[in-house]
Amino acid sequence: MAEEIPSPVPNEHTVVPPLTTWQLLESMDFMAIEIQMVVSALFIIYVGAHASLRRPPSAAPPAKSNRKTKDGKPADEHKEKFAPGFEASDAIVFPLMAATVLVGLYYLIKWLQDPAILNRILRWYMSSTGVFSTGLFLGSVIQLALGFVFPDAWMDRKGRMFKVDPRSRTQRLVEKPRGQDGGIDARKRTPFPGVVSELGVSSRTRNFLFKLRHLLVEDWNLEFAMLGSLKENVSFNITTLIGCLLGIVVQGAYLYTSNTMLANIIGLAVCYTACQFMSVTSFSIGSLVLVGLFFYDIIMVFYTPFMVGVATQLDVPIKLTYTTAKRASILGLGDIVVPGIFICLALRFDLWKHYQRKMTREKTLTNSNNTTIDTTTTTTTTTTTAYRDIKAPFVDPRGQWGTAFWTTASWRDLLSGKSALKSVADASFPKPYFRATILGYLLGMVATVSVLLVFRHGQPALLYLVPGVVGSAYITGLWRGEVHDMWTYTEDGSLDVEDVVVEVDGNGNVITKPKEEDKKTQGKDDKEADGAAEKTFKHSEEKTKKDGGSNEGEAYEVLHFSITIPKEDGLKED
DSSP states (O other): OOOOOOOSSOSSOOOOOOOOHHHHHTTHHHHHHHHHHHHHHHHHHHHHHHHTOOOOTTSBOOOOOSOBOTTSOBTTGGGGOOOOBOOTTHHHHHHHHHHHHHHHHHHHHHHHSOTHHHHHHHHHHHHHHHHHHHHHHHHHHHHHHHHHHSOSEEEOTTSOEEEEETTTTEEEEEETTTTEEEEEOTTOOSSOOGGGGGOOOOHHHHHHHHHHHHHHHSEEEEEEEETTTEEEEEEEEHHHHHHHHHHHHHHHHHHHHOOHHHHHHHHHHHHHHHHHHOBOOBHHHHHHHHHHHHHHHHHHHHSOSHHHHHHHHOOSSSEEEEEOSSOEEEEETHHHHHHHHHHHHHHHHHHHHHHHHTOEEEEEEEEEEEEEESSSEEEEEEEEEEEEEEOOBOOOOTTOHHHHHHTOSSHHHHHHTOOSSHHHHHHOOOOHHHHHHHHHHHHHHHHHHHHHHHHOSOOOTHHHHHHHHHHHHHHHHHHHTOHHHHHHOBSSSTTOOOOOEEOBOTTSOBOOOOHHHHHHHHHHHHHHHHHHHHHHHHHHHHHHHHHTOSTTSSOOOSEEEEEEOOOGGGOOOO
16 A cells, blocks of 8 residues: 655644753754854844945045046946835835745645755756855955955054055055155065065066056956947956856856855855845835835744745755754845845944034025116125035945054954054944844844744744844934934935035024925926036037047947956056
8 A cells, every 4th residue: 555655845833842951951062053053144244234335325425536438437437326225115025925936836846746856946047146146255255355465555563654556566654643655665575565565576576466466456347339339337356257257166066066065155145245235225114124024934934834844845045054963954045134134224324324424514605686676776685604515525444454454553443443544544434223233133043043942943033133133223223312314314316415505594403495496496407407418418429420430420339348457557546
């Protein structure tokens, strides 16, 4: 008599009694893998949040480089782009989409009876995303390492500061405290820090080392055009290209071996990429999205077999898996990415508040003429006092780890951001909301592991992580009296405006313009923008005709492909 083949997916949850004290002591190996999991999640959120930093709306754009692309745009314009943000409707759409995919996978596994085929298909399908994410992550790791090998400046044991000058291929002494140029130090013949800087190398070797530093550190520019209409301009670093090649190797090795460690590396890389390129737009939208996924996670884990069944049967890099000889534990990537992008928002909000506090208000005078025509003509000139909000220039905190390490006197100064180099010190900023949300995530993970250890049943991690992360952010806002600023802050681009002249009352508060006046001003700005666009279009047409490349000309570019890097003598001064 044939026996019924059991389904690989559990149909119901089994109630297990709580552990005794002795059983808890025997679970130390389980605690070890849980600690690895928590540390991995905190690490990738930390580095992903700092990689997601960009110029906040409260800071002025940095001075653009003189380098231009083929279409005349600044070569560093891509650094000003914002990540695509969520909308309020996503709080409903995301849980519904996730539930649909999860239920579909669950019944597909039950129908197949063997998930091996589905695992193979999903692995190949996710390989493209895995290559990009792993390449970006490994490229960032290489770039971080290069920052320690080729710092912009370094300090010796005597407290003297040396700055690498790629133009003259020398190292210059920086006089403190004002940072004046102390001249070239002829003993420093390499671009390396420390005692290695005084290696007795030949001029040919020195030029090679400085050129190698230039090729590895500077951004490259790729231009592609086809049939005169399709034009793309991308800036990248050589470390990203090296990382992508390594990503192909890692992805290929995983497809061939199904190694758990390689799957974890790919999963962490996906989380890193998601933190860097995803944004919840604002605290209000982020709170709604996290609350929606909070209820989704509870329902799918406690009230249905879908989450546990799919998570235990699929062997693809959509989770972190840590194992010992007797135990195994998994954490879905969504439990890292969902609260992680909210923590990234908290860090960018800290940066926005930092530059908002650095804004200065400059007093200006404005004149307005009022003419009255009656029996006589009277012209009255009214002078009003207004103030211009001046934004502080933005100093990019990314990529400063190596230089910060070499220009600080102690580990305490390194952790507090107290560097002897002004550019590194200016890049440091307080992070109260980021630290609070990181602490909330840690407490949520500890609660998840504790309940999992006691009841020995799969737990919806978002049940503990969402209150920990979101709650810690709003508690910090209440404590600091900045809840209004939290709800005002948004990353949809509406806050990123030029320095404007505003009127203030006796207490220094900005006087809001009436809506009618705003509409008139907006209409005037639109007309000016249209006029400027028309002039730009005409100028472009004239230039095209002058170059002989108009639509009515004899030829146009069919295919263009180039990779360029700025010359050392054309680099922008720091």
